[in-house]
Amino acid sequence: MRRDFFQMYANHEEVFEPWILSQGRNRNREDDITFQFIETQPHRWLFVGAYMILSKYELIGHDPIADYDEIPYAKTEKLHQYDAFEGRAIFDWTNRPRSWWYVNPEIVDNVPLFEILPKPILERTNQVPGFENVNVDYQTLQSELTSMAWQTALSSVYGVYLITDNRTGRHYVGSATGAGGILSRWQTYLAKGYDPEEENSKDYPNRGLNELVQNHGLDYIRHHFSYSILEIFSKNEQGRKQALAREGYWKDVMQTRRFGYNRN
Structure with missing residues (x-):
């Protein structure tokens, strides 16, 4: 069953962080900083947190709804200096087919900011x-x-x-x-x-x-x-x-x- 990440985020589901941090060994590298976004409308991506990867695939999450019994995900430290923008910063981005993470500075540095909400979206x-x-x-x-x-x-x-x-x-x-x-x-x-x-x-x-x-x-x-x-x-x-x-x-x-x- 495909999960709705915005609904998971809105409902404060415990499995939300395991899902967004379960990006694979090649994507999560120790000491990397990862910025996480979820699509709330077509081509509108909401910033939901920044994390430093401490170790990849160290933790196991469980989702009672999805088809996966176990979700290996990275152990992280949340970077609270970005909390002021969590749930507020929305970016305009048309995702490429089968691409869910980006490291190329030419792409990352040129994603346009669409809007900063006056208050977090869930408020x-x-x-x-x-x-x-x-x-x-x-x-x-x-x-x-x-x-x-x-x-x-x-x-x-x-x-x-x-x-x-x-x-x-x-x-x-x-x-x-x-x-x-x-x-x-x-x-x-x-x-x-x-x-x-x-x-x-x-x-x-x-x-x-x-x-x-x-x-x-x-x-x-x-x-x-x-x-x-x-x-x-x-x-x-x-x-x-x-x-x-x-x-x-x-x-x-x-x-x-x-x-x-x-x-x-």
Whole structure:
């Protein structure tokens, strides 16, 4: 079973440190300093601690949920001089395939800092104002999705949502029926402007939104788009079918095929 590192971090699970420090003999070398990050949104990496490696693979952790009975991990000393940035510093990084650690200074020294949160991410108490009241612009949504309350709420439901181009008045209606609910769909929109996995056209997924991003760039989305929820459904097969059916209904009501960004 694949583990969600952000949930482990948020729940203060004892096995979190063994997991992030179980990077293999070739990666953990004695006297090395390792900076640890977890992905909270697509391409957004949260700093969760700095450690000095005292000895590699000296300790054994146990995870009752994962498929591994034992997790060998490094014995470390946490470097508390970096605590002020733990849970606050977020970096913008697109991870390379099968690459989970980096030592090349040309890479490490050029990873851009995206944001330093005013308080640690787990201390954010922003509450969802009720699904029916969610209507936020791009920048606000990006900020709110660093809150555990928002992540938990949006990942708990399927739904039909409305995206509005506030510059032109055009709309896009979509549905979220994946494992991550509305959360994962919106996280992808924030990162790319459209979701390549969303089946919106037999010719090209999200063709309308994709064309907009290709022609005007993601900055257009950042400055002009807002997001709202039309309906929510339970995360089961019946809810999935209802969401897909109601997506078509709302496309008809909003006439987004004729006047908006929908292409199907």
